[in-house]
Amino acid sequence: MTERDSTTPGRADLSALDGSGDFSDVADRVVAPALARFIAMRRGGFASTLRGLMVPMLAAAVFVMAIGLGALVRVMNTPRAGDPAHLLAQWIEAEHVPTNGELLFTFQGYGR
């Protein structure tokens, strides 16, 4: 709606210049690509967010796996209490000279 303004000269009929007829069709055509771009940007934004999250998540997973693997290797390499090698290491560390009995008892399985 336009307001009356007595000081301005009469208006020209500019409708021939427009040519758009019912503007709602034009509005549909000009707005649709912008909305499509917006939706694509949102999808792109979500995907890039996911991509951004995946790198640190992957790094964290590798770190946890490395710790787990290290712990497993350590547990597997830890000598058991009854193990002759473990006892031998303890004797050396304590500078203990084993008796014949201890040797026989410890290495009885190796005596053959």
Next chain:
Amino acid sequence: MKESLDSDASLVRRALAGDVAALDVLLRRHARAAYLVALARLGEPADAEDACQEALVRCVEHLHDCRTPERFGAWLMQIVRNTSHNWREHLRVRATDTLGDHPNLHGSSHTDDRALRAELRAELWQALERVTPVQREVVLLHDLAGMRHADVADRLGISTTMSRRHLSDARETLRDSLRHYHIIQPDHD
């Protein structure tokens, strides 16, 4: 100050938060003005539509750069002006390349209303080219879209007084140019 839910500022913020419906409302609200600003710069409806379309896509891509959402209209119209300027340059280059292929230059068999309308449009555009680009925008938004001076001023980032002044000057020039076409109407609004 409390912000209205359907104000430009609110719609911009909702759109930035990912609300497609809000963006749809916002763009449709300004589409007519954007189209007419492009038309004021380019003169041809089809070109204006293309430029307007491109400008709205740019607007969406740079929405986060809209620093004053309450002035979204003026911000969008600046994008439309820039896009129209680029479009005009593009058309100028293309016209130079394909000058020989223009149908109007070879004479056309179209003597129907469409041709007459095209002729009238050319005359109108010729007359409008005598006024400044801003005056063209004002006269199209006010006289063609039927917008109030306050809305025109808001969209174009000028004062209401300047909007009135531009309209008056533009009409004066148009009246002189188009007198023989008998398309000047008394201002009934």
